[in-house]
Amino acid sequence: MADIAAIAARLDEAALGARAIAQITGQEGELPLAEAYEIQRAAIDRRLARGATLVGVKMGFTSEAKMIQMGLKDQIWGRLTSDMVVVNGAAIERARFIHPRVEPEVAVRLKAPLAGEVTRAEALAAVDAVAAALEIIDSRYENFRFALGDVVADNASSSAFVTGPWLAPDTDVSDVAMTMRVDGELVETGTSAAILGDPIRSLIAAARLAGAAGLVLQPGWTIMLGGATAAAAIGDARSVSLDAGHLGRVGFTIEGGAA
Numbered sequence: 001m002a003d004i005a006a007i008a009a010r011l012d013e014a015a016l017g018a019r020a021i022a023q024i025t026g027q028e029g030e031l032p033l034a035e036a037y038e039i040q041r042a043a044i045d046r047r048l049a050r051g052a053t054l055v056g057v058k059m060g061f062t063s064e065a066k067m068i069q070m071g072l073k074d075q076i077w078g079r080l081t082s083d084m085v086v087v088n089g090a091a092i093e094r095a096r097f098i099h100p101r102v103e104p105e106v107a108v109r110l111k112a113p114l115a116g117e118v119t120r121a122e123a124l125a126a127v128d129a130v131a132a133a134l135e136i137i138d139s140r141y142e143n144f145r146f147a148l149g150d151v152v153a154d155n156a157s158s159s160a161f162v163t164g165p166w167l168a169p170d171t172d173v174s175d176v177a178m179t180m181r182v183d184g185e186l187v188e189t190g191t192s193a194a195i196l197g198d199p200i201r202s203l204i205a206a207a208r209l210a211g212a213a214g215l216v217l218q219p220g221w222t223i224m225l226g227g228a229t230a231a232a233a234i235g236d237a238r239s240v241s242l243d244a245g246h247l248g249r250v251g252f253t254i255e256g257g258a259a
Helices: 004-017 024-028 033-049 062-071 120-125 147-154 199-212
Strands: 056-060 076-081 091-093 100-109 127-137 159-165 177-182 185-191 220-225 239-243 249-255
Touching: 004 177, 024 127, 024 147, 033 076, 033 147, 033 177, 076 147, 076 159, 076 199, 076 239, 100 147, 100 159, 100 177, 100 199, 120 127, 120 159, 120 199, 127 185, 127 220, 127 239, 159 220, 199 220
Parallel strands: 056 220, 091 249
Antiparallel strands: 056 076, 100 127, 100 220, 127 159, 177 185, 177 239, 239 249
């Protein structure tokens, strides 16, 4: 059995110092999914002890191609904390990250608790607002390489997120064209339909998976529903923007260099 506390501390310190570490599985051997989620929780608990708060969850591996690549039949998820929030249009420090990438997403904000097996109607009834969003992912592992247990333990690579204008909950998010630019250069185009065929299916999965871990999705939380395209490397870029049609625009700028 893995040393949950020790591995959680290793990952937390890697994130704090923006320093890559070796894969857990490369050092410890196979890491069962249940233990990986325990490591994730313990690492986030260290962050909460420093004063951050839980503000939502993020979904990962929400495309069929990615699930097949990873040998999965289900999505993975991670926790979002208040120190990961980036205001739309604001600047972030490049030194916070190791080798960051960015992907376009759809986010929802909840107005009611959601947990366990829920219907589509129940999921929609819990939504307070929807938005286009960008997630900055930043694996704490060397060369952005990991096995399934590694990435789950590492909070599904989540590092920061920014949401665009919040819109009415009945705004259609099922097939929204998305165009992402880095330093003004087109890097990815896609549609929100790539998120499990319909982003609301990802919300239903979030309630189920978090609920299985004893976590109830709370009113006011943001749920990041997964990437609509592949992630693009940020590198030394200075700006990232997303045009999501009727969902509006969202973006951020980057200051400074790598740590």
